[in-house]
Amino acid sequence: MDLVLQLLFTGIGIGAVYALVALGFVLIFRATNVVNFAQGEFSMVAAYLMVVFAVDLGWPYWLSFLLALAGMALLGVIFNLGVYYPLRHRSFLPVIIATIGASILLANSVLAIYGPQPQVLEGWFETPGIQLGPVYLDSQYLLIIAVTIVLVIFNYWFFEHTMLGKKLQATSQDKEMASLLGISVSAMIMITFIYSAVLGGLAGILVAPILFVSIQMGSTIALKAFAATIIGGFGDVAGAIIGGLALGIIETFGAAYISVPYKDGFAFLVLVAFLVFRPQGIFGERVAEKA
Amino acid sequence: MSAPSENLAVPAMAPRGKPLLLRHLPYFAGSAVLVALAATVQFDGYIHNILMEATTFAIAVFGLSVVLGLCGQINLAQAAFFGLGAYAVGLGTSDYYLSYWLCLAGGCVIALLAGAFLGMSTLRLGGHYLAMVTISFQQIVTLVMINSIWLTHGPDGVSRIGRPELFQSSQSYLAFCVAMLALVGYVVWHLADTRLGRAMRAVRDNELAAGVVGVDVFRTKVIAFALCAVLGGLAGGLFAGGFAYVSPDQFSFAESVVFLTMSLLGGVASPIGSAIGTGLLILIPEWLRFLKSVPGLYLAIYGLSVILIIRYMPDGIWGFVKLATERWWLKARALAAGPALQLAPAAKGGDIVLSVRGLSKHFGGLKAVDNVDIDVRRGGVHALIGPNGSGKTTTLNVLSGIYKATSGTVVLDGTDMSDMPPHQRAAAGLGRTFQNIRLFRTMTALENVVIGAERPGNTLTGKGDDAALTARAMSALTFVGLGSRANELISSFSYGHQRLIEIARALAANPTLLLLDEPAAGLNSSEKLELHALLKRIAAQGLTILIIDHDMTLVSEAAQHITVLNFGKRIADGESLSVLRHPDVVSAYLGTE
Numbered sequence: 001m002d003l004v005l006q007l008l009f010t011g012i013g014i015g016a017v018y019a020l021v022a023l024g025f026v027l028i029f030r031a032t033n034v035v036n037f038a039q040g041e042f043s044m045v046a047a048y049l050m051v052v053f054a055v056d057l058g059w060p061y062w063l064s065f066l067l068a069l070a071g072m073a074l075l076g077v078i079f080n081l082g083v084y085y086p087l088r089h090r091s092f093l094p095v096i097i098a099t100i101g102a103s104i105l106l107a108n109s110v111l112a113i114y115g116p117q118p119q120v121l122e123g124w125f126e127t128p129g130i131q132l133g134p135v136y137l138d139s140q141y142l143l144i145i146a147v148t149i150v151l152v153i154f155n156y157w158f159f160e161h162t163m164l165g166k167k168l169q170a171t172s173q174d175k176e177m178a179s180l181l182g183i184s185v186s187a188m189i190m191i192t193f194i195y196s197a198v199l200g201g202l203a204g205i206l207v208a209p210i211l212f213v214s215i216q217m218g219s220t221i222a223l224k225a226f227a228a229t230i231i232g233g234f235g236d237v238a239g240a241i242i243g244g245l246a247l248g249i250i251e252t253f254g255a256a257y258i259s260v261p262y263k264d265g266f267a268f269l270v271l272v273a274f275l276v277f278r279p280q281g282i283f284g285e286r287v288a289e290k291a
Numbered sequence: 292m293s294a295p296s297e298n299l300a301v302p303a304m305a306p307r308g309k310p311l312l313l314r315h316l317p318y319f320a321g322s323a324v325l326v327a328l329a330a331t332v333q334f335d336g337y338i339h340n341i342l343m344e345a346t347t348f349a350i351a352v353f354g355l356s357v358v359l360g361l362c363g364q365i366n367l368a369q370a371a372f373f374g375l376g377a378y379a380v381g382l383g384t385s386d387y388y389l390s391y392w393l394c395l396a397g398g399c400v401i402a403l404l405a406g407a408f409l410g411m412s413t414l415r416l417g418g419h420y421l422a423m424v425t426i427s428f429q430q431i432v433t434l435v436m437i438n439s440i441w442l443t444h445g446p447d448g449v450s451r452i453g454r455p456e457l458f459q460s461s462q463s464y465l466a467f468c469v470a471m472l473a474l475v476g477y478v479v480w481h482l483a484d485t486r487l488g489r490a491m492r493a494v495r496d497n498e499l500a501a502g503v504v505g506v507d508v509f510r511t512k513v514i515a516f517a518l519c520a521v522l523g524g525l526a527g528g529l530f531a532g533g534f535a536y537v538s539p540d541q542f543s544f545a546e547s548v549v550f551l552t553m554s555l556l557g558g559v560a561s562p563i564g565s566a567i568g569t570g571l572l573i574l575i576p577e578w579l580r581f582l583k584s585v586p587g588l589y590l591a592i593y594g595l596s597v598i599l600i601i602r603y604m605p606d607g608i609w610g611f612v613k614l615a616t617e618r619w620w621l622k623a624r625a626l627a628a629g630p631a632l633q634l635a636p637a638a639k640g641g642d643i644v645l646s647v648r649g650l651s652k653h654f655g656g657l658k659a660v661d662n663v664d665i666d667v668r669r670g671g672v673h674a675l676i677g678p679n680g681s682g683k684t685t686t687l688n689v690l691s692g693i694y695k696a697t698s699g700t701v702v703l704d705g706t707d708m709s710d711m712p713p714h715q716r717a718a719a720g721l722g723r724t725f726q727n728i729r730l731f732r733t734m735t736a737l738e739n740v741v742i743g744a745e746r747p748g749n750t751l752t753g754k755g756d757d758a759a760l761t762a763r764a765m766s767a768l769t770f771v772g773l774g775s776r777a778n779e780l781i782s783s784f785s786y787g788h789q790r791l792i793e794i795a796r797a798l799a800a801n802p803t804l805l806l807l808d809e810p811a812a813g814l815n816s817s818e819k820l821e822l823h824a825l826l827k828r829i830a831a832q833g834l835t836i837l838i839i840d841h842d843m844t845l846v847s848e849a850a851q852h853i854t855v856l857n858f859g860k861r862i863a864d865g866e867s868l869s870v871l872r873h874p875d876v877v878s879a880y881l882g883t884e
Contacts, residue, residue, distance in 0.1 A: 094605060096422055097597060098597065098601045100551075101593075101598040104590055105598065111590075112585050215587070219430075268430070268431050275424065
């Protein structure tokens, strides 16, 4: 029982990271109808930026954190202008291929600059964790869960209760109508890319002290996050969060009770099971193309 | 629209070409020369390895040209399929002492099964699912190769891989691989012009329209994907025999990216492009060896190339060259007009050709179509009208199977097709056009109409060989007045002409019932008159038409029978003039006082 509780805590912590990245996926998908295959690389780049600022240059953790997020915002702008925007009138296949190209470019540029050796990033807190009854609560996991809860609340408030959030929603639902109402669609799409790059970056910075900072972390996280969005229901915000948590828990239990080396394979099995038996996910609804 | 005089076409069959094998003789002669060269010229080991790699990689990239180029579906796990074939040959010959041929065939079968399974679980869904699932599959295969040491030897890889008795020397084995390359290249090259290849291109250009003209979209996609996987497996098996040693890093995601880049660079739509792309991306890195000294730099450049190719050269090198030459080549090749179009709609059932009972379609709480009955009499023009948002187009989409009905039955000429998907309804004799034109945009007018003529169940195309299909398609194009422009690409036609091509595509299929969704929308007044004349000529041949339109002049003159919908319900039904004077109809259109 103690082990189960401990695993549950770990699973929720790692699941929260998947949920954050999945949220970034969903936001871009809703705004542009495109799946951004470089979403995971946003997390990886942010973690490396942290390593550069906090470890290599030895700047304070909070300053490095803010600089890394600012860097991610800049990357979001460049990504939109260089990859998505020129192809916005093309069909979805070229755009997907371009984002895959971008993902390869980002991962391997970092590899070329930093080399294959995984890097270590310290956690935010000095205290490693606290013992609560039978369960040991690692401070970094607690931080991840807390940040995710805050962000989910912020996300809700932002999209439902601010003018900018409503404009973003309008853009994602009907671009033509939004532009007729005086909303600048290209500005809204730019904001979406910045926001999801920052979200992805945040997830990467939070998870970096638990995993090693490595080139592969991006694609690993992205695959899990994508599986999470399918499990939750494609394009659904609540679905992405529930799916991310579910996947984190499944994976942690799978690693503990079945096999450690195949830990990353469980996401795939769950994914295929959902595709075969419930492709619309837990919350989602498939919408037919209009003839 | 062009002059209708073209319809008085001379009844002449399209000329029967020389037998296929004879026309393609130069290809086989060229291949034989290449095989002979590979078998006789002495290469040093370095050159030999490059040739070996290029030959086997090209076969794997041919697979991508089928799935991505022809069918428009993505595969980011080609290196995994390549690896399955390679490990089947590697482990089979070195650990289990099985025959090379058995292992090669086994590798192809394993790749086929894996590809078919992935395809069947994913291809009903959107393209981004396929991209992610193939990446996941790629990762799983790599995980198994590295971690299942008892089976795969783990990171050490497999060595002492055998070759067939017949091709023990490196030289003869290379010649064998070149022969395989030529064979696969021929199949892939020829595939585009077969029925299956046309179906793949139709799916790539417009899935909805492909289903409606009788293409089983899901099956076509699964076949394309499985074919790609098999070619990957075959290529991997040949590769393993060629190098006698394989290890997991040769089949990683990075290699899948290399395959994808090769295919995009050369031009994804053609095996010639694949060969060019493969050759370049094997040679260029050999020339720029210094790049390999920095890990990652190489792939970073590949990633950047993918973005740049997609943006500036979406059809690749070969596509670029081909576009320039094809335009004049196609125009220069005139086609015989084909015999006058015959329409012989099937007539198995009674007087009522289409019987719709209690048809409903609800979207959540919205009742877009609510308990509608329609009876369409044989041989007439029946109009379905109603104000905007009354459920007309939804009804048509439910009739053609694009939407699944919430309840109700649809019987066409005695066949209950209530539960059929679009392509089966097409096979049962239902033809349709779309309000917003849905043609296969990268194909010529003729190719579009040939796909229509290929409808399963079309009795007028004889054995269905190419000559008969082309003749049928030419007849249909001539019937709508566009026979002389058959070989032009869709993009060069005006909006009104594209409408006519869509109608020709439906007519070539010789349907039992033709559904026309707002055919007059967007046409100017003279084009409308010509459309009216065309409808008369169609009806004169006994084909039943169910038409939706807003143009009341067209509807009242063309239709004998009218059904009126409002808010998803049928509010009037009967003979044209009396329906148009019906007080409910008048108030639905003009409002009440």
